[in-house]
Amino acid sequence: MPTLAGMTWSELASRPVVLVPVGATEQHGPHLPLSTDTDIALALAQRAALARPACVVAPPVAYGSSGEHQGFPGTLSIGLEAIRMVLVELVRSASSFATATVLVSTHGGNRAALDEVRRTLGNEGHRFAIFTPTWRGDAHAGRLETSLMLAISPGRVRRPLAQPGNTTALAELLPRLRAEGVRAASPSGVLGDPTGASGGEGEELLATALDELLLVVDEFAQRKEPTCPELL
Numbered sequence: 001m002p003t004l005a006g007m008t009w010s011e012l013a014s015r016p017v018v019l020v021p022v023g024a025t026e027q028h029g030p031h032l033p034l035s036t037d038t039d040i041a042l043a044l045a046q047r048a049a050l051a052r053p054a055c056v057v058a059p060p061v062a063y064g065s066s067g068e069h070q071g072f073p074g075t076l077s078i079g080l081e082a083i084r085m086v087l088v089e090l091v092r093s094a095s096s097f098a099t100a101t102v103l104v105s106t107h108g109g110n111r112a113a114l115d116e117v118r119r120t121l122g123n124e125g126h127r128f129a130i131f132t133p134t135w136r137g138d139a140h141a142g143r144l145e146t147s148l149m150l151a152i153s154p155g156r157v158r159r160p161l162a163q164p165g166n167t168t169a170l171a172e173l174l175p176r177l178r179a180e181g182v183r184a185a186s187p188s189g190v191l192g193d194p195t196g197a198s199g200g201e202g203e204e205l206l207a208t209a210l211d212e213l214l215l216v217v218d219e220f221a222q223r224k225e226p227t228c229p230e231l232l
């Protein structure tokens with residue numbers, strides 16, 4: 001599976017579809033590693049590259065906008081403006097050699113930044129997409145993310161420590177999270193209930209997201225370069 005970091009410039013002659021995993025470094029309860037969002041984005045991008053040889057996986061963006069998790073040790077947030085600028089510049093840069101660039105994003109806290117990235121780049125003519133899986137489930141470090149990590153990297157899940165956190169619906173909880181941070185709403189950092197998580201469920205979630213991602217990739221890979229209009 002080709003990775004951008006492992007290739008030489010001369011091996012990139014065929015204008016690849018560049019997949020940039022976009023995650024975060026933030027607390028995910030006492031049972032999941034701080035790299036959880038990045039691990040999930042990277043796993044998805046890697047699976048897509050295995051399925052489509054036109055793709056290469058760029059080094060992941062492992063930092064994002066995670067201010068609401070700052071009450072927990074280990075969270076490293078660069079904030080909305082910094083991640084916005086990083087992603088805008090990465091797409092501009094990749095456009096010089098890529099058929100298209102796909103930001104594979106799995107960190108919900110980056111949503112506002114990604115909206116701005118889309119707006120900023122929208123009129124610049126780059127071929128790019130922002131892909132976020134449409135998983136439904138609990139909000140943070142619950143059954144959804146624990147299942148995904150059990151599929152991706154089971155040895156790094158501290159299973160005995162996976163306990164229910166605050167299970168209030170995210171929409172209801174959001175104003176408090178924004179005002180007071182996650183720690184005020186959930187002392188463990190878990191928003192959801194990871195106890196029913198399983199690797200099998202995680203594999204199904206990954207397969208669904210992979211299908212969605214491959215649709216995006218195939219659209220770029222099949223689209224022909226614009227042809228010159230006929231002279232009148």
Ligand SMILES: [Zn+2]
Nearest residue numbers: 036037141145
């Ligand atoms: Zn997460």
